[in-house]
Amino acid sequence: MKRYLGIIFICILVIAASATAVRSAETTAPQKTELLWPNGAPGAKGNDDVDKPSLTICLPSKETATGTAVVICPGGGYGHLSMDREGQQIADWLNSIGVAGFILKYRHGGNGYRHPAPLQDAQRAMRIVRSRAKEWDIDPERIGIMGFSAGGHLASSAGTHFQNNYYDAKDAIDKKSCRPDFMILLYPVITMDDSFTHSGSKRGLLGENPDKELVENLSNEKQVTPETPPTFLVHSNEDKAVPVENSIYFYLALRKAGVPAEMHIYLKGSHGSAIEKKFGLISTWPERCADWMKVRGLLDKKDN
Numbered sequence: 001m002k003r004y005l006g007i008i009f010i011c012i013l014v015i016a017a018s019a020t021a022v023r024s025a026e027t028t029a030p031q032k033t034e035l036l037w038p039n040g041a042p043g044a045k046g047n048d049d050v051d052k053p054s055l056t057i058c059l060p061s062k063e064t065a066t067g068t069a070v071v072i073c074p075g076g077g078y079g080h081l082s083m084d085r086e087g088q089q090i091a092d093w094l095n096s097i098g099v100a101g102f103i104l105k106y107r108h109g110g111n112g113y114r115h116p117a118p119l120q121d122a123q124r125a126m127r128i129v130r131s132r133a134k135e136w137d138i139d140p141e142r143i144g145i146m147g148f149s150a151g152g153h154l155a156s157s158a159g160t161h162f163q164n165n166y167y168d169a170k171d172a173i174d175k176k177s178c179r180p181d182f183m184i185l186l187y188p189v190i191t192m193d194d195s196f197t198h199s200g201s202k203r204g205l206l207g208e209n210p211d212k213e214l215v216e217n218l219s220n221e222k223q224v225t226p227e228t229p230p231t232f233l234v235h236s237n238e239d240k241a242v243p244v245e246n247s248i249y250f251y252l253a254l255r256k257a258g259v260p261a262e263m264h265i266y267l268k269g270s271h272g273s274a275i276e277k278k279f280g281l282i283s284t285w286p287e288r289c290a291d292w293m294k295v296r297g298l299l300d301k302k303d304n
Helices: 002-027 084-096 117-131 150-160 199-206 212-217 245-257 277-295
Strands: 032-035 054-058 069-073 100-105 143-148 183-186 231-236 261-266
Touching (some): 054 084, 054 117, 069 084, 069 150, 084 100, 084 143, 117 143, 143 150, 150 183, 150 199, 245 261
Parallel strands (some): 069 100, 069 143, 231 261
Antiparallel strands (some): 032 054, 054 100
16 A cells, blocks of 8 residues: 555656646746858858857746846857856856846867957847847846857957947948947957967967067957946956956956956866856855855846
């Protein structure tokens, strides 16, 4: 008799889990990927997948949605993209706190694309999300950008170079602002100056022996103004790939310009830790980030 009762109990648990999964599927929008430029990106070198930057749209459930959105720029030294660990896993976390995530597959040096192609893609991504805010139930004034490592350089470029158009307008989407409303930068490459840059990212973005003026222009700690978006920074003191000075100097520039900023420098933690618990306490940054977003009202429900 006890055995049969056990079997019945297990069946009930399976049915309950299935019902929960069905409810989740009903309330969470399915993911889909869309090209940034359906008719071809500016400066495209061909018609292969690597020539077609895109956005993967990851929306939270309607019940939890706050109306805040984030364009996610995975890292990879401007030579490849960490689309899972610094893309999909991050979008899943954002969705869990009611934030829409848009994973950007941008062009990079690994496929023969140098500056300004990555920034063109980031600007277009910001404009697409803002132009379709109503469709995705997003507040057009609560759209941020997030970047990891070299993706942090791209995100910080979007936040410090938004006043410049890096491609010719092609449609009504390009009439929208590409300025992020906030930035979240994880162990970011900030500077192109040799003193503390990441040489691989610099080479991937600018090639060998870049023009000194371009190096200066894309050293984003030197491009901060009072209009630069509020920023959340995370880095590790023992990061051997991207020196912590990248975040420190950017934070100091933000502070000097009067831009609200919060920075967390962990004693331990290797570069590229993303959100994985195996890297220790640095993996608690999502909690700190969520707190920062709460303080800024980014996790409040959007007014309809």
